[in-house]
Amino acid sequence: MSKDNAEGNRRSYKAKKPFYKRVWFWALAVIVIFIVGGSLGGKDNSNATNNAGKTTNVNSEKSESTKNDNSGKITRSQFDSIKIGDLMNNAQGGDTLDSLKRKFGKPESTSSDTTNGVKTDVVTWTNVAGEFGANVMVSFTDNHAYDKNLTGFKLSRKQTIKLSDFDAFSNGTKYSDFTAKWGQPDYYNESLISGSTTIVAGYTSGVKGGLGANFNVTFTNGALSGKTQSGMK
Known part of the structure; x- marks a missing residue:
């Protein structure tokens, strides 16, 4: 190889x-x-x-x-939005108690009364965006609202309302014009009975006078129809 x-x-x-x-x-x-x-x-x-x-x-x-969830307070606009119906028509068209419970939460108290065969319930909420003791009261019949009341809502009134101003309040003045000039009331009640809407507006803040000076003005179907005062100067 x-x-x-x-x-x-x-x-x-x-x-x-x-x-x-x-x-x-x-x-x-x-x-x-x-x-x-x-x-x-x-x-x-x-x-x-x-x-x-x-x-x-x-x-x-x-x-x-x-x-x-943290708000939980009834505001003035929410109170104003409560719808009321005519008491003589079983308050049909007014907000139901259940709907307001869903909106405002559990009420603080409830009371009932029967007059001339008509049962009414007054429900009170205290979770109101206002001063100490502020509350909203709504009256119901047949589970529908016909009357609403607001007390103690916190206001910051710029005007000072004197006795001479009170004396000049004239019947027929529209509620919207009155509040545009003097501001929203501290106390407010509105009811609807027999087709007539009655508003009682109470003023305690910005009222010139002694301790506890105040006045109320009544409006029927939106027009001023009466007034009372106490302690004004």
């Missing part, structure tokens, strides 16, 4: 390197690791982002809910 043939045989029987020791294997492995790792990382980041968004939304809704 020639020397060249012997050398060729030695080369042909020389052991090959295992595949895991070859450069191309490790290069391919590194590429695969980068691809898989990037995919998993992107998914985790996406989930984290989504979860963070969900957490933010939940916290935001909870904060808003808490904000709404």
Whole structure:
């Protein structure tokens, strides 16, 4: 056998390197690791982002809910929005007791009376945005409101109302014009009976006079029809 043939045989029987020791294997492995790792990382980041968004939304809704729940006070505009019906027509069209309970919450007290066969209920709420002792009273018949009363609502009156001003109040003045000039009353009662709406507006703040000076003005169907005063100067 020639020397060249012997050398060729030695080369042909020389052991090959295992595949895991070859450069191309490790290069391919590194590429695969980068691809898989990037995919998993992107998914985790996406989930984290989504979860963070969900957490933010939940916290935001909870904060808003808490904000709404913390008010809990009957405002002047809410009182004004109470609808009353005619007592002689079973107060149909007036707000129901159940609807006001849902709106204002559980009342502080309830009393009942029957006159000439007509049963009435007087319901009082004290969770009013006003001074100490402020309350809202609503009278019902057949579960519908026909009379509403507000006492102690907190006011900041700029005007000073003197006895001479009171003397100048004239019958026929519209309620809207009166309150535009003298402001909203401290005490307010409105009822609807036999088609006639009666408003009694009481003023205690900004009234010039001795301790406890006050006056009431009565409006029938929106026009001034009577007035009384005590202790004014």
